[in-house]
Amino acid sequence: MNAMERHIQEELQRIEREEGVRIVYACESGSRAWGFPSKDSDYDVRFLYVRPVEWYLSIYERRDVIERPISDLLDFSGWDVRKALGLFRKSNPPLLEWLQSPTVYMEQYGFADQIRALSPLSFSPKSCMYHYLHMAKGNYRVYLQGEQVKIKKYFYVLRPILACAWIEANGTVPPIAFDELVEAMLSTEAALYGAVQELLARKKSGEELDLEPRLQVINDYLEDRIAYYEEAAKHQPAVEVDQDEQLDQLFRSAVATVWGTK
CATH class of the missing domain: 3.30.460.10 (Beta Polymerase, domain 2)
Structure with missing residues (x-):
C-alpha cells in the first residue's frame, strides 16, 4: 500500500x-x-x-x-x-x-x-445504454465541436460509446478498463484503433492535452455511433x-x- x-x-x-x-x-x-x-x-x-x-x-x-x-x-x-x-x-x-x-x-x-x-440479474441493457449514450452526447456537444477541441475529452466520449458497443454485443455490464473496451470493440478498425492508441499513449505518458486540431477519424466514428445508438437503444431489452x-x-x-x- x-x-x-x-x-x-x-x-x-x-x-x-x-x-x-x-x-x-x-x-x-x-x-x-x-x-x-x-x-x-x-x-x-x-x-x-x-x-x-x-x-x-x-x-x-x-x-x-x-x-x-x-x-x-x-x-x-x-x-x-x-x-x-x-x-x-x-x-x-x-x-x-x-x-x-x-x-x-x-x-x-x-x-x-x-x-x-x-x-447479472438486475442489469438492464436498455437503461444502461441510454445512460452511456447521454454521457457521450453531452461531452461530444460541449467539448468536441469546432476545428480546435479539448483533446483529452475524446476519452470521455469514446468510453461511453464503447460501453454502448459492449452492451449491444454482449448484453452484460461493460468492463471498467478503457484498454479492455478498446481491444474488444475497436481492434478491427485499423485507422481508428491506431488513432485512439496514440492518444492514449500520450495521456498515459503525462503529456498535457489541451486544445488541438480535432482528430477527424475519431470525430467521424463518434458522430456515426451516437446516431446509431440513439436508434439501437430503443431496441435493447429492458430487464425487469x-x-x-x-x-x-x-x-x-x-x-x-x-x-x-x-
Missing part, C-alpha cells in the same frame, strides 16, 4: 467518526479506475455506508449522501446503502462500475460481494426482475451485521 492509499483510508476512517457511519465499501472511480489518469488527476473516491438503525426509523427524509470538498486531489463522495440499493434496482451504471473498480480502498461486512452476486424482497433483506442484513443488532 502506497502513501496515498494509506492517506485515503485514514480519511475514510475520519468520515466514519465524524458522520457516525460504517463504510462497507470504498473504491476508486473516474479516470484512475478507467486506466487513463493524467498526472494531476483527482482521486475520485466513492463509498457506500451504513448508519445506525435508529437513523432509518424516522418520519423525516434525511440526506443520504456524504460529500467532502475536493482538496489536495482528493474527491470523496458516498451513498447510504439504502440509496445505493434503490439505484441498483434501476441498474445504475456508476454503481455497477464502482463494484468492479480495480482499486478498492475498503471492503468489509460482505455487502459488496452480496450485491455483486445480484448484478422483481428483486424487491431480496434487496430489502440485503438492506436489513447490512444494518444488522454492521451494528450487531442480530
Whole structure:
C-alpha cells in the first residue's frame, strides 16, 4: 500500500467518526479506475455506508449522501446503502462500475460481494445504454465541436460509446478498463484503433492535452455511433426482475451485521 492509499483510508476512517457511519465499501472511480489518469488527476473516491438503525426509523427524509470538498486531489463522495440499493434496482451504471473498480480502498461486512452476486440479474441493457449514450452526447456537444477541441475529452466520449458497443454485443455490464473496451470493440478498425492508441499513449505518458486540431477519424466514428445508438437503444431489452424482497433483506442484513443488532 502506497502513501496515498494509506492517506485515503485514514480519511475514510475520519468520515466514519465524524458522520457516525460504517463504510462497507470504498473504491476508486473516474479516470484512475478507467486506466487513463493524467498526472494531476483527482482521486475520485466513492463509498457506500451504513448508519445506525435508529437513523432509518424516522418520519423525516434525511440526506443520504456524504460529500467532502475536493482538496489536495482528493474527491470523496458516498451513498447510504439504502440509496445505493434503490439505484441498483434501476441498474445504475456508476454503481455497477464502482463494484468492479480495480482499486478498492475498503471492503468489509460482505455487502459488496452480496450485491455483486445480484448484478447479472438486475442489469438492464436498455437503461444502461441510454445512460452511456447521454454521457457521450453531452461531452461530444460541449467539448468536441469546432476545428480546435479539448483533446483529452475524446476519452470521455469514446468510453461511453464503447460501453454502448459492449452492451449491444454482449448484453452484460461493460468492463471498467478503457484498454479492455478498446481491444474488444475497436481492434478491427485499423485507422481508428491506431488513432485512439496514440492518444492514449500520450495521456498515459503525462503529456498535457489541451486544445488541438480535432482528430477527424475519431470525430467521424463518434458522430456515426451516437446516431446509431440513439436508434439501437430503443431496441435493447429492458430487464425487469422483481428483486424487491431480496434487496430489502440485503438492506436489513447490512444494518444488522454492521451494528450487531442480530
